[in-house]
Amino acid sequence: MLEICTLGTGGTLPLADRALSSLYVRENGQGFLIDCGEGTQVGIRKLGWGFKCLDGLAMTHFHGDHCTGLPGLLLSLEKAGREETFHIWGPQGLKRVVEGLCIIVPKLSFPVLLHELPAAGDTFEIIGLKVKAFPVDHGGIPCFGYRICLERAAAFDPEKAKALKVPLEDWRKLQDGESVRVGLKKVRPEDVTGKPRKGITVVFSTDTRPCETLRNNLPGADLVVLEGMYGEEEKRPQALKNHHMMMAEAAELAREAGAGALLLTHFSTSLEDPEACLPAARDIFEKTFAASDGLTVTLRYPKEEENAWTSLC
Ligand SMILES: [Zn+2]
Numbered sequence: 001m002l003e004i005c006t007l008g009t010g011g012t013l014p015l016a017d018r019a020l021s022s023l024y025v026r027e028n029g030q031g032f033l034i035d036c037g038e039g040t041q042v043g044i045r046k047l048g049w050g051f052k053c054l055d056g057l058a059m060t061h062f063h064g065d066h067c068t069g070l071p072g073l074l075l076s077l078e079k080a081g082r083e084e085t086f087h088i089w090g091p092q093g094l095k096r097v098v099e100g101l102c103i104i105v106p107k108l109s110f111p112v113l114l115h116e117l118p119a120a121g122d123t124f125e126i127i128g129l130k131v132k133a134f135p136v137d138h139g140g141i142p143c144f145g146y147r148i149c150l151e152r153a154a155a156f157d158p159e160k161a162k163a164l165k166v167p168l169e170d171w172r173k174l175q176d177g178e179s180v181r182v183g184l185k186k187v188r189p190e191d192v193t194g195k196p197r198k199g200i201t202v203v204f205s206t207d208t209r210p211c212e213t214l215r216n217n218l219p220g221a222d223l224v225v226l227e228g229m230y231g232e233e234e235k236r237p238q239a240l241k242n243h244h245m246m247m248a249e250a251a252e253l254a255r256e257a258g259a260g261a262l263l264l265t266h267f268s269t270s271l272e273d274p275e276a277c278l279p280a281a282r283d284i285f286e287k288t289f290a291a292s293d294g295l296t297v298t299l300r301y302p303k304e305e306e307n308a309w310t311s312l313c
């Protein structure tokens with residue numbers, strides 16, 4: 001099971017009920033964040049998932065609405081008693097930006113390890129999740145989308161265990177990942193498992209025009225969280241000029257990719273009621289939803305050949 005929470009759904013500037021960009025991802029009691037806009041630590045307090053279990057942060061890019069919450073977040077982590085290393089990933093320039101933001105928090109009780117990602121992106125692991133950073137088109141500013149995968153181990157196959165004459169009392173060991181001996185033969189856990197099973201995939205990408213790298217990284221996703229900066233058609237010139245995306249464009253991408261569901265976020269301050277623009281987006285891709293601050297979504301393992309079940313649908 002994978003859980004996400006859109007802590008902040010505002011773009012550029014906050015509104016009274018809309019903090020700036022941040023997503024909390026939680027799996028098996030551990031968490032990490034994507035983006036840390038102003039108000040992130042307030043959102044985490046309201047949510048109640050805690051600071052202590054947060055192991056890292058991946059930043060999309062360094063516009064203020066995505067990173068100015070960092071000093072406060074680090075102070076909250078310290079107050080929560082953190083001693084373990086906290087990891088931060090982001091585009092080139094990460095070191096300079098984090099060092100600048102952290103002038104006001106010079107001493108922390110825990111180490112912060114910075115990982116500047118190459119321009120072409122990279123894959124890393126955090127809290128047992130595989131995360132792929134891929135570059136997107138934000139008008140020449142280094143900016144990443146993130147594809148988050150919770151993989152699922154293949155299931156134990158009792159028929160294979162029987163065929164290899166593994167005694168019943170050793171099945172548990174194999175299920176727990178241990179090898180066992182059957183006479184002179186060694187039986188490994190992978191000898192008694194079935195086909196690989198589909199895990200859960202979530203893609204998060206804001207501050208981009210629709211582009212090839214984004215398109216390439218959407219197929220197979222159970223949930224795509226994309227920016228819906230503008231809803232009304234008359235805002236299209238602004239979307240083009242500022243290198244942002246229309247809700248309709250996000251819906252087209254989700255439809256093309258066959259995504260399980262689309263959750264729109266990163267709304268312009270001019271978009272007072274994102275829900276009002278949903279019908280037009282749903283004409284393109286039916287399973288389109290508008291995020292709000294503090295919205296949580298639970299994704300559970302799918303049955304064969306299906307998308308993961310999400311609490312949105
Ligand atoms: Zn932004």
Ligand SMILES: [Zn+2]
Pocket residue numbers: 061063138207
């Ligand atoms: Zn931006």
